[in-house]
Amino acid sequence: MKDNDTKRLSRLTAILIQLQTKRLITAPNLAEKFGVSVRTIYRDIRALEQAGVPILTEEGKGYSLMEGYKIPPIMFSESQANALILAEQLVLKNKDASFIKDYTEAVDKIKAVLRQAEKDKANLLAERTRFDQNLNRERNSDNISQIQQALTNFQPIAIDYTNEQGSSTRRIIEPFALLSTNENWLLVAWCRLRETFRYFRLDRIKKLEILSDTFEPHKMTLQEYFDKY
Template sequence: MNTNDTKRLSRLTAILTQLQTKRLITATTLADKFNVSVRTIYRDIRALEQAGVPILTEDGKGYTLMDGYKIPPVMFSESQANALILAEQLVLKNRDSSFIKDYTDAVDKVKAVLKQADKDKANLLADRTRFEQNINRERNSDNISQLQQALTNFYLTKIDYTNEQGKISNRIIEPFALISTTENWLLVAWCRSRKEFRFFRLDRIANLQVLAESFTPHKMTLQEYFDKYH
């Protein structure tokens, strides 16, 4: 399968998701969303119809799925599942218990459609993430998604890190947990050069590279880490 075929297959799957989650959607909306022409969307809709998907056209309004038609559960990529797990940690800080229950129930349904290996990774990530809400936090990071993947797959990670004195050092680390404080995201990781667990502020990490080499998982929970080292 060439790149164009792969992109089209991905787009067709995404269009199915849009049809499943919206009552009506127009070709123009779909074209804008996927950055293609309206004519391309027309072809995609015909392809889905030829594949047996009962798509109805309401003149002047858009496309909709035939009432009662069910699409099999959508498979989440690992990074998409990780993003939902991270969002769950934020939701758990909400004071509305009904909202918390609805969201955690939804995340449970997401986990239910994951492959067992991805389910194990999602549960590991949930156990290794702590979140303190702070709407005024200004420091940012572009590395959370990569670090989540390194953490759950036990991949060594190479970083350039700037300390409080402004000195830059190159580190090989074993990501262990992600913690959001009231000021910034922190990564707990075993530093191979220092031979100990260290905290790394994510906004001080540059040139992050997840390596193909894996490390032996640390057999403890995040709470056990705190009990042992703090």
């Protein structure tokens, strides 16, 4: 498949998602979002109609999907599913019970369309993530998505880590859980250098590399870890 064809297929899929999530959307809005001309969007809409998607056109307003039309389940990438799980942990700290209920039910529906392998990883990540409210300090980390991937795929990580005294060491660790405290994001991981579980502040990880091999999953839950350590 040519690169242009791949880009167009990706755009058509994205337009379907936009139609599914918005009641009404205009061609100029879509053109701006995808960085193409309005004429290109017109062609994309015609292509979707020819493929059997019942798109309704409201003159001067925009496009919408016919009421009751069901688009096949959206395939989330692993990192996108992980981001949703992390967002769920944030929402669980909200004090509005109805909001928590609605969001949790929405995430359950999203999980339902994941493939079984991604579903298992999403559930593992939900079990291994804890989030506390932080109203006073910023969290500085660019590595959460990579760490989530390594955690759910049981891949060791090589890190350059700087401790409180400013000393830097190279370590290989086995990620176990992600915690958010009042101060920062913490990674709980088995440190092969120290041969024990350690906490690593994400803002002190200066370099990170996911290794290609895998490690044997640690046979305990996060609560069991807290009870033991």
